[in-house]
């Protein structure tokens with residue numbers, strides 16, 4: 461499906477046209493647009509109005525230096541202990557199959573077969589470059605935050621992503637950055653009592669990139685909802 465780069469005019473349009481974009485155009489986001497999105501995103505609700513998110517917004521030279529370092533450490537094969545594991549292990553059904561299918565569908569779009577382990581690793585390292593986005597955001601929070609505040613951060617992230625669509629922009633939410641705390645702490649002003657929760661690429665999606673044609677499956681409503689009358 462072709463990437464929709466129009467400005468979304470309703471919440472439904474924003475939701476239906478938001479996908480995780482994994483290739484961005486080399487086109488800066490005007491500062492006033494960025495400021496507007498970020499300012500409005502702060503209207504996200506949070507339990508007790510704790511507003512537990514901290515935003516580290518990178519552009520320009522800082523972003524370039526950060527990406528260079530992150531790509532270097534990623535490709536070195538060195539691994540860090542993530543702040544939180546991405547998924548429960550082992551995953552159970554049907555989530556296990558859904559996750560597997562997402563990977564297969566994505567690599568099919570990219571034309572990287574399963575046995576090309578190096579090709580897949582090199583592609584994964586695109587995460588470290590914020591998928592070439594002109595804006596890279598790292599969201600941190602206090603280490604004492606617990607599940608209710610992590611929910612708040614998730615809600616915040618969705619607000620940010622939908623506001624991006626309203627401005628004709630796209631995003632990639634990235635748990636990836638939980639694997640690379642050391643780079644985040646080296647380049648950003650993150651107090652020691654805070655940790656990396658999630659990252660987000662932001663910019664103009666490349667409508668010609670094959671990977672951006674992936675419109676990930678969703679199970680139907682009856683897989684999730686029970687109605688009680």
Ligand SMILES: Cc1cc2nc3c(=O)[nH]c(=O)nc-3n(C[C@H](O)[C@H](O)[C@H](O)COP(=O)(O)O)c2cc1C
Nearest residue numbers: 478479480562587633634635636637658674675676
């Ligand atoms: C909190 C969160 C973290 C994610 N982390 C990554 C990531 O590190 N790298 C990546 O390529 N996609 C990441 N994704 C994107 C998911 O794979 C994607 O949302 C899911 O497959 C559904 O596809 P869609 O966003 O295109 O609808 C993340 C999504 C969320 C919500």
